[in-house]
Amino acid sequence: MDKKILFSRMLKSKFFMVGAVLVLLIVLLSVFSPFIVxxxxxxxxxxxxxxxxxxxxxGLSGHVFGTDDLGRDIFSRLLLGSRYSLFxxxxxxxxxxxxxxxxxxxxxxxxxVTDMIIMRLCDIMMAIPNxxxxxxVMAILGPNIFNLIIxxxxxxxxxxxxxxxxxxxxxxxxxFVKASQVLGAKKxxxxxxxxxxxVTTQLIILISxxxxxxxxxxxxxxxxxxxxxxxxxxWGNMIADGRNYLITNPWMVFAPGIALMITxxxxxxxxxxxxxxxxxxxx
Amino acid sequence: xENNVLxxxxxLQVQYVTERGTGNALNGLTLTIHKGESLGLVGETGAGKxxxxxSVLNLLPKPAGRIxxxxxxxxxxxxxxxxxxELMDIRGKKISMIFQxxxxxxxxxxxxxxxxxxxxxxxxxxTHRQADEKTKQLxxxxxxxxxxxxxxxxxxxxxxxxxxxxxxxIALNPELLIADEPxxxxxxxxxxxxxxxxxxxxxxxxxxxLMITHNLGIISELCENVAVIYGxxxxxxxxxxxxxxxxxxxxxAGLLGAIPSLEGKKERLHxxxxxxxxxxxxxxxxxxxxRCEMCIEKCKSQVPxxxxxxxxxxxxxxxxxxxx
Numbered sequence: 001m002d003k004k005i006l007f008s009r010m011l012k013s014k015f016f017m018v019g020a021v022l023v024l025l026i027v028l029l030s031v032f033s034p035f036i037v038x039x040x041x042x043x044x045x046x047x048x049x050x051x052x053x054x055x056x057x058x059g060l061s062g063h064v065f066g067t068d069d070l071g072r073d074i075f076s077r078l079l080l081g082s083r084y085s086l087f088x089x090x091x092x093x094x095x096x097x098x099x100x101x102x103x104x105x106x107x108x109x110x111x112x113v114t115d116m117i118i119m120r121l122c123d124i125m126m127a128i129p130n131x132x133x134x135x136x137v138m139a140i141l142g143p144n145i146f147n148l149i150i151x152x153x154x155x156x157x158x159x160x161x162x163x164x165x166x167x168x169x170x171x172x173x174x175x176f177v178k179a180s181q182v183l184g185a186k187k188x189x190x191x192x193x194x195x196x197x198x199v200t201t202q203l204i205i206l207i208s209x210x211x212x213x214x215x216x217x218x219x220x221x222x223x224x225x226x227x228x229x230x231x232x233x234x235w236g237n238m239i240a241d242g243r244n245y246l247i248t249n250p251w252m253v254f255a256p257g258i259a260l261m262i263t264x265x266x267x268x269x270x271x272x273x274x275x276x277x278x279x280x281x282x283x
Numbered sequence: 284x285e286n287n288v289l290x291x292x293x294x295l296q297v298q299y300v301t302e303r304g305t306g307n308a309l310n311g312l313t314l315t316i317h318k319g320e321s322l323g324l325v326g327e328t329g330a331g332k333x334x335x336x337x338s339v340l341n342l343l344p345k346p347a348g349r350i351x352x353x354x355x356x357x358x359x360x361x362x363x364x365x366x367x368x369e370l371m372d373i374r375g376k377k378i379s380m381i382f383q384x385x386x387x388x389x390x391x392x393x394x395x396x397x398x399x400x401x402x403x404x405x406x407x408x409x410t411h412r413q414a415d416e417k418t419k420q421l422x423x424x425x426x427x428x429x430x431x432x433x434x435x436x437x438x439x440x441x442x443x444x445x446x447x448x449x450x451x452x453i454a455l456n457p458e459l460l461i462a463d464e465p466x467x468x469x470x471x472x473x474x475x476x477x478x479x480x481x482x483x484x485x486x487x488x489x490x491x492x493l494m495i496t497h498n499l500g501i502i503s504e505l506c507e508n509v510a511v512i513y514g515x516x517x518x519x520x521x522x523x524x525x526x527x528x529x530x531x532x533x534x535x536a537g538l539l540g541a542i543p544s545l546e547g548k549k550e551r552l553h554x555x556x557x558x559x560x561x562x563x564x565x566x567x568x569x570x571x572x573x574r575c576e577m578c579i580e581k582c583k584s585q586v587p588x589x590x591x592x593x594x595x596x597x598x599x600x601x602x603x604x605x606x607x
Contacts, residue, residue: 112346175387181342183402183451184375193401197392 009277016273019208022266030082039063039073041080042231046071053251065255068241074255077233081256084234085263088145089214092152097207099153100160105199107161108168109191119165122158130155131220138226148227152214163206167199201278205271212267219260235260288359289459289491290316290339290378295353297334297343297515299562306562308334310515310570311353313589316459321485321492323502323523325538326512327559332495335512336461339493340374341365376406379457383464385444389436395422395447396432402454421450425480442473446480453484460485461493466501478504499542503527508595511535514560514570517589521596531598534571569600577602 010016029036048071054062064075107118134151141147171177172195180194221227222236230237235256242252297309308331316322326332337343339355341362355362357373365373382388390398399421400414409417419429425446436444445465452460462481466474482505485492494506502509502523509526511519511534519532530536540553557574560566566573572582581601589597590604598604 175382175384176390178342179380179382179388179448179451180390180401182340182374182380184371184373184405185401186371189405194390198390 006277010273013273013276015269016277019266019269019271019273022262023270026082026263026266027086029079030086033079033083037073037076037079039076041072041076041233044070044072050245050249052249053255066249066251068238068252069245069249072233074238074252077238078235078255078259081228081233081235081238082259082263084145084228084232085215085218088149088152088218088228089211091149092156092214092218093207093210095149096153096157096210097160097203100157101164101203103157104161104164105168105191105196108165109172109195111169115165118161122161125155125158130217134217134221135224135226138221143226143229145228148218148221151221152217155217156210156214159210160203160206163202164199167202168195171195171198204278205275208267208274209271212264212271215260215267216264287318288315289318289320289357290314290493291354291356291359292335292339293354293356295335295338295355296351297331297338298349298351299347300349301347304563307565308348308515308562309338310565311586312512312515312517314510314517314520316491316493318458319489319491320508321494321506323494323496323506323509324512325497325499325502325509327497329559329562330512331515331562332497332512333463334515336380336463336493336495338362339461340378340380341370342374372406375402375457376455377457378459378461379452379455381445381448381452381460381462381465384468385441385448386468388448389444391436394433394435395427395439399447399451399454402451406455417454418450421454422447424484425450426476442469442476445469445473445477449477449480449484453488453490456488457490459491459493461495463495464497465494466498467496474501481505499527499538511538514565515562516570516586516599518571518599519597520589525593525596531592531596531603532571532600533575533577533603 010020048063048067049069051063051067053064053066055064063073065078066074068074068077103118107115133155137151137154138147177190177194180190185194218227219234219236219239222234223240225237225240227236228234230241238256239253239260242249242256245252292312292314295309295312296307299306299308312331312335314322314324314335324332324335334343334348337348338350339357339362343349350363357378362370389395393401396415396418399418400411403409403414403417404411407414415432419432422432423429427443427446427450431439436447439447449465465481466477469477478501481492484490485505492506494502496502506523508521509523510517511526511532513534519526519530519535526535527539530539534555537553537555541555543552555574560570560573568584569575569582569587572578575582579602585601587599587601587604589599591597592604
């Protein structure tokens, strides 16, 4: 597609613009968080516990979103927590997409026994509830960030595999594939240079949507204290910490909760927007 | 004559095995193409035209399609016995193909220039720039401005895309060009343009042409010789003038009788009764016998051999071969 057309479509799609701006903002905030935060997000300071939000009354040097039950600044924890969330999500999505796409492409292109083995593997993975598997694995391997990433990859590659496989199967019967065979192309060339570029659109959309899902799952696991471990801040364990103070000091839950909601929403919007932008049927 | 044979198909038998049964697509197809010759292969849908073309390149859909007998010799060398590498060198460089549907035979995600120069770069050692230069020339030759090199297939019309397909087909000056119904998906005026183009290129590049079609008009326009295929076998073969002027096989006569004529008295079109012989249950003997008006007892049990009736004009029919 022409770059000009792509650009004008991006500007026209509201979903894409909202999603892209929000995602960009979140990523920038988390990347530059060390320069923004004024407080140590990990050390306790019990004399400052449960201060209610000052918002921007005293600028960034005040407790913008208040403090938690151990006197830690919630705004600082929120920003540094976003680094873990985004890093984990990025690692998981990229590796899972890589594995899933390759397996899916091989499965769809070669078919036959290869296809059957890979697809049954997918079926098995899909039959196990993701969260249950994650809990089981984390309980056995012990909760740390590396294991968390592994678990999330194991549970999410299936999606990419199925999507890629189905698309490859459609594209591989197209006449242009036969044409390139006739013109002397090798199998690897056909698979990666002819077929693969035709399925990337769906992959890009899936990746951006999976980003939101991964952040949410990571938060769920951290909430169950099977993910990122305290005192390292993560939105999931921040919500878990605030649970007991929900009635008396609701900001402890609201800040990470709303941050989580906005982030997941932003990635979902981006995914929907990308679908509109990259839709070849639209003119 | 014998020494400039380019492609020789000898008694080729191809089977398609599917869950619904076994189909005998080709049942002893014998065909020869000489250097510089242009041969038309005519037949109804399902007669085995495309199967023949694909077997030449050893590209039958796997695992369903199989060659169970016969031989394909390209320049005296058996295609079935070639290694993968040899095959890949032949495909595109020596034997090339133009496809039926130009809307689907180009990859939508690459520019047309990229697609043609990919073919050139695959077979010839040259830089991107040289390949692009050559692509530009090719495009100009098939009537597309070279400035459209960087446009995507979706920005072209059907006829233009077929021109691109032809440019990719002739990119490496192949010895044999197989055109699988190249004009079927195009409307009549564009068909004429494409045929003109192919005619021009054929003389210019001195390429042998195997034209697969069910349009008899195209054959008489473009080819010197014609082979009529029915039930996976060649039933009549000869120079276009002879075959279309005095058809011998009742099937060929039927085909020609089914074309409305623009001149003379208006009369009912002659139709061939019955349906085309299906590949799954081919009749014994001559495959055409259930539909044939001249059928004799022998036709029902024995396959008629090719017999030369006059120089270069052969027919596989007991009645016609004896009555010469």
